[in-house]
Amino acid sequence: MAVDRKTPPNIVLIMADQLAPQFTGAYGHPQVRTPHLDALAGDGMRFDAAYCNSPLCAPSRASFMSGQLISRISAYDNACEFPASIPTFAHYLRSMGYRTCLSGKMHFIGPDQLHGFEERLTTDVYPVDYTWIPDWDRPNERMDSWYHDMQTVRDSGMAAATFQIDYDEETAFQARRRIVDFARNRDGPFCLVASFTHPHDPYVARPEWWNLYDTAEIDLPALTLAPEDQDPFCRRIMDGIEASTVTLTEDEIRRARHAYFANVSYVDSKVGALRQALEETGLAANTVLIVTADHGDMLGERGLWYKMNFFEHSARVPLVMAGPGIVSGSSTTVCSLVDILPTLIDIAASTGRDKPELGMPIDGRSLLPLLTGATDGEDDPVDGRDWPGDDYTGRSGESERQRMAIGEYCAEMAGHPVFMIRTGPWKYIHCDCDPPQLYHLPSDPEEQRNLAQSPDHAHVTAGFAADVARRWDSAALRRDVLASQRQRQAVRAAMRAGARTSWDHLPARDVGEEFVRDHMDWPVVAERTRLPLNGTPEKT
DSSP states (O other): OOSOTTSOOEEEEEEEESOOGGGSGGGTOSSOOOHHHHHHHHHSEEESSEEOSSSSHHHHHHHHHHTSOHHHHTOOSTTOOOOTTSOOHHHHHHHTTOEEEEEEOOOOOSSOOOTTOSEEOSOOSSOOSSOSOOOTTSTTSOOTTOOOSHHHHHTOEEOSOOHHHHHHHHHHHHHHHHHHHHHHHTOOSEEEEEEEEEESSSOEEOHHHHTTSOGGGOOOOSOOOOGGGSOHHHHHHHHHTTTTTOOOOHHHHHHHHHHHHHHHHHHHHHHHHHHHHHHHTTOGGGEEEEEEESOOOOTTGGGOOSSOSOSHHHHBOOEEEESTTOOSEEEOOOEEGGGHHHHHHHHHTTTSOOOOOOSSOOSOOOOHHHHTTOOOSSOOOTTOOOOTTTTOOOSSSOOTTOOEEEEEEOSTTTSSOEEEEEETTEEEEEETTSOOEEEETTTOTTOOOOOTTOGGGHHHHHHHHHHHHHHOOHHHHHHHHHHHHHHHHHHHHHHTSSSOOOOOOOOOOOGGGSSOOTTSOHHHHHHHHOOOOTTSOOOO
């Protein structure tokens, strides 16, 4: 990367929650306004085939942080503990001399609420204990205390405040303030993660964002399937979220999408605010800025809502990177969130710093060659392991080192593990109790034609089936998921009795050392905290 070899680049990573790239202007939606993401994509690299590794919040984030698939680290659902012993990119960057800081949501489950971050500026927005445990012993029963149903869609609209707005306002304020302090204190290099909870449901937006759109002009889902037309897994999802029994009107669907679009624009404004902070403090020129999400949102497509499946609106994520040495363009190369960890290590090492020894094998592969304009041919993953798919032969005419995205889902409404392999033009979905699914995305972007039973594609289906059998012991994984659920249910029952024990993060803050206090010299504080705008002369 074309920067001073003595000055490693800073990293600012912005994560949205439940943001499908299809619902952004940067990825071509004709209505949704995302001017800041559009500008970032124009300055850097936009990845058009980026996927999460599990379409649910906590598992996806654990995979993202560790660079590992959820089956390797037993991060199955939104109540699975993320063990403190698993190294994350925050640990590795910290060992490379980076200051590491988190503002906002990361949905860490368990008593470790840092996972390598030196600082965490906010608490989490969701429970960090065993609140939301699925029960595969009773796969057809809804989870207690589970909020996903069609009433959430029906309640969409406008409000002056919500818990999500409160949370994201604090997340943005704390992140911006920390950027300023990094500049004041010359605390570098640093990695700051700012993670917002919007546009995740509830679909409720403030007036200034709601008023950007006209409900009557909001587009309806391109494809709607009745319950009887769904594949078996998606039918179970429809039943679980009550979409198979509750009929929504077109006005209700439009209103929910209206609020979601408004909240996408709201999150985009936070991208702009943090980018402005980097510009004003003079940090932008040597900062890699990344925007992504933990998973998408079906938003009524196929008759489905929220996430929890491997169709494109649920499984794909936005991924845009810009900064020193990153070329401008777009890439159709398949990638996923496990690729972030090795990419960040390579960025941190780009000025000559030694890479840390990895504490565990990783499943990701660095995107730095693509970011810097190199051909993505024979580069090796950061730990030298064979990356997933080297020996896959089901692809016709594809490179032997074709990248792929691997997905795993082991949470509510499944009953059995669900796997996805996305490589080249193909997507394959497997679950032991359901028929296989094979889609050719270039010719069938809405995934309407399942080719798994097509004689013309038997060799492709057989190749994927063999790859699934090689990668996973599905029966053993199911036994482990069930054992994990039962174990955590016992602990949860005990922890709900007697005095409550909290694992929630309590941000450390010594207000006695902030602003002006009795033991401080007012002019000294004023001089020390004044940070000139980038491009303006220092005060004389």
